[in-house]
Each structure stands twice: as C-alpha cells, then as structure tokens.
Amino acid sequence: MVTELAVLNVIPGREAEFEAAFAQAKGLIAGAEGFRSLDLQRCLENRSRYFFRVEWERLEDHTDGFRNSPAYGEWKQLLHHFYDPFPTVEHFELVARVERS
Amino acid sequence: MVTELAVLNVIPGREAEFEAAFAQAKGLIAGAEGFRSLDLQRCLENRSRYFFRVEWERLEDHTDGFRNSPAYGEWKQLLHHFYDPFPTVEHFELVARVERS
Numbered sequence: 001m002v003t004e005l006a007v008l009n010v011i012p013g014r015e016a017e018f019e020a021a022f023a024q025a026k027g028l029i030a031g032a033e034g035f036r037s038l039d040l041q042r043c044l045e046n047r048s049r050y051f052f053r054v055e056w057e058r059l060e061d062h063t064d065g066f067r068n069s070p071a072y073g074e075w076k077q078l079l080h081h082f083y084d085p086f087p088t089v090e091h092f093e094l095v096a097r098v099e100r101s
Numbered sequence: 102m103v104t105e106l107a108v109l110n111v112i113p114g115r116e117a118e119f120e121a122a123f124a125q126a127k128g129l130i131a132g133a134e135g136f137r138s139l140d141l142q143r144c145l146e147n148r149s150r151y152f153f154r155v156e157w158e159r160l161e162d163h164t165d166g167f168r169n170s171p172a173y174g175e176w177k178q179l180l181h182h183f184y185d186p187f188p189t190v191e192h193f194e195l196v197a198r199v200e201r202s
Binding site for chain 2: 002003005007019022023026027030035036037038039040041042043044045046049050051059090091092093094095096097098099100
C-alpha cells in the first residue's frame, strides 16, 4: 500500500467553488484500479489550504494507471485551475501507526 | 475530530536514528487525553521527508492538553533535534472521504 499526499493551496476566495468541484471530481479517482481510499481536509489556521491523501494498492496504480487514464483528463479540468502554487504530489510508505486502545 | 498534520524534514543521514527515537516517543502522544490515532509515513521520492498525522478528539486536546503536559517535554527532547527546518504543524477538519466500495 502506498499513500499519495499533497498540500493544496487554493486561490483565496475560491474555496467554496473548489469544494464543489472536488465533490464532482472525487468519483473519478475512486473509480480507478487500485484505489483504496481518499480524504480531503481543510486547514483551520489557513482556510485556503487543504490536505489531500489517497491510498493506492501500488505506486503504479497512481503514476501509470490513473495518470494515463481519460478520468485524469477530467480530474485536471475540474480541479487544476484552483491551485496557486501548483502542488507537489509525493508518495509515502507507512513507518508506524498507533490507534487508541 | 481534528487532524494534526506536519511534514517532517529529517537531517539527511539521521533517518534510522529518527525512526528509532520515534518508536520510543510514540507512546507519549498515544497516552494523551483525546488521542485517537497517529501515523508516520516516509516519502518514496525524498527519503529524508516524513509525514506525521495525529487524530485528536478536539483541537484543545493537542494545543492545550498535550503541549502543556510533561509528556510533551519528553517528546521534544527525543525528536525535535532531528528536524531541519523545524516543521510547521497545522490542524485540519474533514471535508470529504471516500472508501473503496
């Protein structure tokens, strides 16, 4: 399992529009091969900042599969114009997890 | 529920030492009032970068409770010297979540 992570800085004033577009777009990624889960979180200290996380079965499900799919074209069209600066997307592997016992 | 998030840039070459210290330190935060879960993830593209996430019942469980506790003193002593630059910690609220159906 691999986690895709990005901090998204949305153009100030366009947050509601971005959230509405995200609600439309999320099904595009959730339908991809190897998708496990996603979440979008909004920052309390800076209301234009979001945190986006997707769990994939394998790195290639994101980098080869989703990014080369027609769904990714729709995803970009719906979302990419909201970001400034354009986000850096990176992938992570789990080192440690603790749940409340 | 509130999520605490930080990108941790560890001094290159000290990653193994940091992970060992984190294994010791994680119980300090997991024992705090309002703690729900944590995870530590390591970046595949930049091996000195980590992503740290903690779920708390309420914002104040982190900002007032944990940060004013003796456990936080031990946490800082175990971990804070590994970071360069020192991380920005922010808090987030959930906007959307999708799990594979």
